[in-house]
Amino acid sequence: MSRSFAIRILPVFCSALIGTAIQAQNEGQLHGNFSTDVQLYNQDSAIGAVLPPERLGANAWANLIYTQGNFEAGGRMESYEPSLAGYPAGQAYSGTGVGYRYIKFKVSDLEVTAGNFYEQFGQGLIFRSYEERYLGVDNVMDGFRLKYKPYRGVYLKTVLGRQRFGFNNGAVKGVGLVRGVDAEVSLAELLDSAWTSANNLIIGGSFVSKFQEDRNPFLVLPQNVAAGAVRANFTSARWNIYGEYAYKVNDPNGRNESVYKNGQALHVNATYSVKGLGASLGAHSIDNMFYQSDRSAPTPFDLNINFLPPLTKQHTYNLPATLYPYATQPNGEVSAQGEVFYRWKKGSKLGGKRGTKIAVNFSTAYALDTVHLGLADDTTRRLGYSSKFFTPGKRQYFQDFNIELRKKVSDNWQFALTYLNLLYDIDIIQGKSGKPPVHADMFIVEGLHNFTDRNSVRFEVQHLSTKDDHGNWATALAEFTFSPHWFVAAMDQYNYVTFDDTFLQDGKLEVSPKRFHYPIGSVGYIRSGTRFQMNYGRQRAGIFCVGGVCRTVPASNGLSLSVTTTF
């Protein structure tokens, strides 16, 4: 597009948009959002900060949705000029263009979507197309989807298309084709009986198949790989019991050493809750469940057809959230989690005048018990291993015990105390080969004080102690808020080692430990649906996990700006 052409076309583009908006007030609605993250990188070799040649990285997204009656159309412009360091998780994004667009309409009980769409079957064990924009994960489908409700309580869905792989002045699609159907029956809606007025049973089943041509000169690869899943969910006023089982036929790929073994996964969960008490218990077993629409996808983040969520708590405090988070191991794991929330009422012995809340959580993950198959013959060798489903192996990948107490002590003061004990197999989870598992303890104190109705200060002191990996961390944070518009915050993270003056790593004595401060300051302004935030300082490397995989954001030093708005 030449410059003069662009200048000529822009007023047309603008007036078309505004025209649509004016028309929208009469008939339809036009709305959207915008968000951008910009960072200016400084040199800081002490912490190994990244310094991209462009010095300035910027990600930006603008969504627009137009609806009129039963018709809807939408799109998203995306820009990565260039993308922020460490973004996205998988295949690189570059340039500016359209990343997503669709049209959708409803004809009584039938809904048709053409173009891009996000969808999920059950808990996603065999199919989930979703976006986690800030993690850089987007496996949106491009094709079509039908949703049909033939009778009350009966829901049918079918999808067909290719997934988003990367971005180069527009979305780049993967080579594999994904096709799927899902059916669900909700008995409470279907039958109008005394039983279903208090309880409900939902049963569902789905089938997904991917197609990718076999061009391998040495192996005969399955070109169509099918997966099926069944699920049931019982609910009553107090109970919610869920189970889903998935099976995948053999799918030799780059993530499973090209074995011809079938895959399977089982997820079960039960929760019980009444006012003031909630409890949940869940477990899952996963065996050979990497399911990507390109068997030679370059990274584990690309082209995932399914979603295998970890059964661990997603922490909100900075140190536990971004130093040692867990990610599901799709090739094999057995995991369980239990959790209790309880509130001591106002006026009770432990509740005091304003009540006290406690949360206790425990989770653990082990390798799956497997036996490597020998070289008896080629067929056996190609199966790779045999496994005992739902039987944990010897190696423990992860364990997290944490307890949190929250109490409002007066009208103007409230506190939260947290303790965490963690075991983390850094070799498996972060791929740091040969590094010993990390054993860590964390203590966190958080306080909130209201000076007035609208002005307050919140502070956090966090400490992590470990003799492994990078040693100890201490974090202090203070955040002043002036509702409804402003906030100012300052944080320092201090990485230090106390044991001896040498640092034990990989079982060897290494050089004297280095001690680093990571100070950072932030200021923010919020006005209705718009938020501006600016940070300046050092940002340590952090891990962000989604589904089965963790993305590492490199250490950096500099100025960053985020703007989000909804209109």
Place this chain on the structure above:
Amino acid sequence: MKITLSLLSFLCFGLLASSQNGAHLPSVMVQTMEGRKVDTKTISNDGKPIIINFWATWCAPCKRELATIAESYDTWQEETGVKLIAVSIDDARSMARVAPYVNGQGWDYEVLLDPNGDLKRAMNVNNVPHTFLLNGKGEIVYQHNNYEPGDEKELYAKVKALSGK
């Protein structure tokens, strides 16, 4: 060129910036904590205001906001008849934690689950917490992103203005 184009497009967007005000809730399927499907278009409160609050169990400011409102929610309801619908965007990882968490806190909100972000996308929410206020006709009249202690007072002032109190 690209920058000019992006800037001008953004300006166009800016001109339209208030267009979500007055809009109705989109028609999106979400579910209750009991697994029943709900079309968001059918949400109503007998001509009284509705607060739609997007949150997640992994979002600390969201939980602070809902816990703070919970302390005076019965007064809010008595005075104005307002209803708060807490839309959780927890995905398959933490969706099962929502009901025990909400009950463990003793909250009385209506809770809806949006595990694949369909409603979040349809309402153009970038991040949580994000709050919308709907008048008795179901039109969006106010929205607020983020939470700071005290924001709930601003919100309640808007609710009271809507119900003529």
